[in-house]
Amino acid sequence: MEQFLHVTVSSPDPFERGRQYGEQAAALIRQGIQGYTRHFQNLLGKSWEEITRKSACYLPLLERDFPQELEEAKGIATGSGVSLEEILALNCRYEILKLKKLPVMECTTAAILPEATGGPVYLVQNWDYRPWVKDHSVVISLDDCQGTRVLGLTEAGQLVRNGMNSHGIGVCANNLTSTRDTLEAGAPMTFLRRKILSQTSFQAVQDLLCGAKVGVSCNYMAASAEGEAQDLEVTPGKVFHVYPEKGIITHANHMVAGAAVCTNKGKKFRDKILRTLLEARHGTIDLPYIQGCMASHQTIPGLPATFPEADSIEAVCTHVPRGEYDPDRVWQTIASAIYDLKGGVAHICKGNPCSGEYVTYRL
Numbered sequence: 001m002e003q004f005l006h007v008t009v010s011s012p013d014p015f016e017r018g019r020q021y022g023e024q025a026a027a028l029i030r031q032g033i034q035g036y037t038r039h040f041q042n043l044l045g046k047s048w049e050e051i052t053r054k055s056a057c058y059l060p061l062l063e064r065d066f067p068q069e070l071e072e073a074k075g076i077a078t079g080s081g082v083s084l085e086e087i088l089a090l091n092c093r094y095e096i097l098k099l100k101k102l103p104v105m106e107c108t109t110a111a112i113l114p115e116a117t118g119g120p121v122y123l124v125q126n127w128d129y130r131p132w133v134k135d136h137s138v139v140i141s142l143d144d145c146q147g148t149r150v151l152g153l154t155e156a157g158q159l160v161r162n163g164m165n166s167h168g169i170g171v172c173a174n175n176l177t178s179t180r181d182t183l184e185a186g187a188p189m190t191f192l193r194r195k196i197l198s199q200t201s202f203q204a205v206q207d208l209l210c211g212a213k214v215g216v217s218c219n220y221m222a223a224s225a226e227g228e229a230q231d232l233e234v235t236p237g238k239v240f241h242v243y244p245e246k247g248i249i250t251h252a253n254h255m256v257a258g259a260a261v262c263t264n265k266g267k268k269f270r271d272k273i274l275r276t277l278l279e280a281r282h283g284t285i286d287l288p289y290i291q292g293c294m295a296s297h298q299t300i301p302g303l304p305a306t307f308p309e310a311d312s313i314e315a316v317c318t319h320v321p322r323g324e325y326d327p328d329r330v331w332q333t334i335a336s337a338i339y340d341l342k343g344g345v346a347h348i349c350k351g352n353p354c355s356g357e358y359v360t361y362r363l
Contacts, residue, residue, distance in 0.1 A: 002350045003359045004153070004335070010143040014068045017142060018075020025138055026080040028156035032136040033086055036093060039130070042328045044099060048089075054096055055088035057185050062088075065213070066191045068198070069159055073191075076157060090157040091190040094175070098183055098216045106175040106331065108252050108270045108316050109221040111229035112278060115247030117285045123223045123339040125162050125172035126294050126353070127153070128318045132327050134334035139348055139361060149363050150197045151346050153337055159194035164339045164346065166363050167200045168225025172337070175253050176217040178261040180235040186215030196220075202228045210239050219251055225341040233258045246282060250275040273298050274316050287338065287347065294336045295354040317354045 005028060009020040022029065037048040046054075062070040073091060077084040089096070106129055112122040133155060140160065142150040152163020164170035171193055192212055199205050202224040209220055209232045216236070223229035231242035231249050233256070240258035242249055252271040255262035277293040278285055296316040304310040307325035312318045318333045336353040339346050344363040349356040 001357050001359070004348065004350050005138045005156075006141065006361070007138050008141045010145060012145040014071035014144075015075040015078075017144070018072035018077075019079040020075075021072075021140065021142075022076040022079025022081075022157075024079075025156040028136040028138060029076070029080045029082060029087075029090070032090060032133075032156050033082065035132050035136065036090065039328050040096070042326075043097065051089050051096060052083070052085035055092045056085050058088060058092055058188060061185055061187065061213075062191060065187065066195060069191045069194045072159060072194070080157065082157075087157050090155065091159060092188045094189050094218070095186070095216055098177070098181060106253060107173070108250070108274055109172040109174055109219075109231075110248065110250045110274055110278065111221055111223040111231070111244065112285055112290070113223075113227050113229055113244055113247035115244075116278065116282050117247075118283055120286075120343065121223055121225055121227055121229075121341040122285075122287075122290060123164065123170040123172055123221065123229075123341060124290055124294065125221070125337050126316055126318070126333045127161065127335045127337065128312070128331050128333050130328060131320055131330065131332040131334065134332075134351055137335065141361070141363075144198075148198060148200075151361055151363050152197065153335055153348060154190070158190045160190065160197060161193065162337055162339075163193075163197055164341055164344070164363070165197045165199075166344065168341050169197065169199055169202065169205060170223050170339045170341050171196045171205070172221045174219040174221070174251055176219045176233060176235070176255060177263045178217040178235045178255065178258065179263055180237060180261055181216045182236050184215040184236075186236065187212050189214075189218045193220075196222070202226065206230065206232070209234055217255075219253075219255075221249065221251055223341060231256075235261065246279065248275060248278050248282075250278070269300060270314065270316055287340070290338055291347070291353060291358060294338070295352075297354065317352050319352060
């Protein structure tokens with residue numbers, strides 16, 4: 001069974017936590033740097049040196065607004081033997097790649113509350129990205145020895161991409177583009193997500209996201225073990241809110257509450273497919289059923305399936321197009337994660353959930 005490297009770190013000192021992380025994931029961090037060196041050159045025409053100089057522009061903001069998270073990043077750099085600027089480049093790749101206004105097809109997320117499950121609170125995501133990223137991603141368990149434990153999924157060297165904590169807080173996210181994007185240096189989403197997973201209440205998460213100074217748009221699906229959930233479409237200067245209906249929220253890469261400023265013109269149906277599937281079992285939605293939903297291959301009839309006309313075979317469970325393709329311009333589900341926020345358990349599948357197996361991890 002294929003599964004991600006599981007990194008475990010424990011220390012009250014953020015630098016030491018990062019150092020432990022960097023040491024355990026050093027080989028995968030270097031592999032990720034090699035991949036992004038090619039990726040940035042291929043998509044943006046920029047060398048890795050140019051990208052690391054760009055990433056250094058985020059330092060003043062990080063020193064001011066994310067000092068604890070920045071210490072973790074410094075520790076990752078030390079532990080893995082690479083420069084801080086390279087770790088920042090991995091953590092700011094979302095923001096930097098916005099320089100190239102490409103269509104976005106990343107991720108399908110959902111929050112499923114007790115009204116729909118009969119008890120548990122689930123936060124779920126199919127993480128869609130470039131297929132080669134799967135090979136350098138990790139599961140991370142983090143204990144700050146002060147009452148907060150975090151369990152999540154990320155690319156090696158990044159702080160975190162999605163996850164939950166021991167206070168019952170969970171967050172997943174989706175790529176968004178909007179007319180409000182400024183491309184200025186704002187809060188990098190990996191730093192913001194890491195800070196979210198340090199919070200002890202759902203209100204604190206909302207306050208953090210509503211007050212974040214960002215340069216580009218990103219969608220945050222947040223939920224708590226107490227049965228609260230909200231989707232926040234965060235754009236520069238304004239946050240749009242999507243609330244549960246019948247105890248369910250689903251989201252993909254187009255804006256819902258902020259539709260008027262959305263610039264993603266891709267096919268807008270993955271969130272609708274997932275919602276329809278979940279509603280079919282409303283009141284009795286359980287883990288096996290969610291796993292089946294995340295493996296759905298429903299598509300819109302007539303969509304192309306061959307590269308370059310297609311950059312993925314669109315569905316909740318996303319596959320690369322048929323034939324030869326450019327790995328830097330196609331999408332695939334590289335991980336599926338189901339977080340049971342009440343139970344403190346994560347079920348994570350490496351690769352497409354239609355063919356892979358979910359591995360269970362506990363906080």
